[in-house]
Amino acid sequence: MxxxxxxxxxxxxxxxxxxxxxxxxxxxxxxxxxxxxxxxxxxxxxxxxxxxxxxxxxxxxxFKTLQVEEIQSSEKENTKKILFKTHDNRLIESVSMIDKNLHTICISSQVGCSVDCQFCATGEMGFMRSLSCGEIIDQFIEITKIREEPITNVVYMGMGEPFLNYNEVIKSAEILHDPHGMNLGRNRITISTSGILPKIKQFIEEKQPYKLAISLNAADDETRTRIMPINKKWNIEMLMRELEKYPVDKKNKIMLEYVLLKGVNDTKSDAEILASYGNKLRCKINVIPFNDIGNKFARPDDATINRFIETLYENQIHYQTLVRWSKGNDIDAACGQLSAKNND
Ligand code: SF4
Missing domain, CATH: 1.10.150.530 (DNA polymerase; domain 1)
Incomplete structure (x- = not known):
């Protein structure tokens, strides 16, 4: 049977x-x-x-949808990367990061990704299939068996574009949030998208209670289209217009994610334009200095990173600036580095 x-x-x-x-x-x-x-x-x-x-x-x-294939531990931080095998022998990765009393897991929503962001290792794999809600949830469950520390935060920023697997992702977030399920607070669940506009619209209209992160990564359309071809379809202005409809809630602000790439999106003027978006949206801006994946992109030098961040601070009126020095880059577990290298 x-x-x-x-x-x-x-x-x-x-x-x-x-x-x-x-x-x-x-x-x-x-x-x-x-x-x-x-x-x-x-x-x-x-x-x-x-x-x-x-x-x-x-x-x-x-009952069990995933098999743990391999666990890699960072020597620099309390970070582990977990490689899972699905029932059809696909490989996906999740990351567990413990920092003081926070245990954040970064989970995958698809095997590979079709969005093709030029700086991302997952994008280089191409798209294989979306994960079921059970496979998304099982990443959480299996990590609780590997780690003693309870999971405090979940971010949908692993492999795949969560909003191209919207129904399964939202259903999994509901189980994570459900008091009879994992009972995680709504503010502890963040769903990140490269900018799938119809789904952002749906997310806002449905008043989904989870945090929304937008992977922006450029201040102008020309640059964004170059590094994120999805921008041809839904450009920055279209995104901003939709995001302005997001209710401003102190506890649940939009997060603009900005991977800082050397010579691509790292000028003072880029930071000033980004600041103008931040002030308009009253959001958080998360700057992520690029993590090397051995492709054509590189991390800017420290002086450029500092100038970019200082410019954001100088222009900060209605937004909050955060800098994410990604964890686990010695095990390719940092942002944009997940690729389950053994997939076909
Ligand atoms: S950054 Fe996200 S959306 Fe873009 S290719 Fe990578 S996994 Fe896909």
Missing amino acids: VQKQIKGLNLQEITRICEMNNFPPFRAKQLYHWMYRHGINETNEMNNIPKEMSELLSQEYQ
Whole structure:
């Protein structure tokens, strides 16, 4: 019998399975707790589930969607990169970063990516397929088994463009946020996009409670199109117009991500234009000095990085400037470096 995937179903869907099999609805909540709260994949370990139900579930459903293939640990920081294998032998990567009392995981939403950002290792792989909600959730669950420290933050910034897998990504965020699931605060879940405009619109219209990050990376259209071809379709002005509709909430500000590339987007004038976007959107600006992936791009020197950041500080009225010195670049786990090198 071909087993169906149960990981990734929400409480309503699990309740339906229980009803179809004549199990009372409270059993669905028990099962949901075991799967998501406790990360248990073996039904015989779910000790308040009746034997008959346990046997039926283990025959008909597959609980585990990912296999841990390899764990690499950074020697410089408390960062680990985890390579997972999917049921169809695809490889994806996630990163777990612990800094003081914060444990942030960066998870993947697709195998590869079709967006083709020129500076990104995932983009170089091409696109294979989107991940199911269960595969997204299982990255979280498997990391809780590797690390003792509880996960405090989840960022959808691993492999793939989350908004090209919108439904599964949002469904997974709902399970992460659900008090009966992982119970993570809404402000602790960040979804990042390269600028898929119709989905940004949908995200705002649906009043999704999660944090939104935009991978901007250039101050003008010519540069952005050169490094992010998606800009030909949805340019900076179109993005800004949509983002201005995002409600300004002190706890839930938009994040403009800006990977700083030597000689490409690192001038004082770039910083000034970026500052004008920040003041308009009342958002956060996150500057990420580029992490080497052995391609044509390079990190600017320290003086250029400092000038860029100082210009942002000088022009800062309604935004907040952050600088992310990415973690785990000695194990290719930093921003833009994920590529699961063994995929076909
Ligand atoms: S930066 Fe994100 S959207 Fe762009 S190619 Fe890489 S994974 Fe895809």
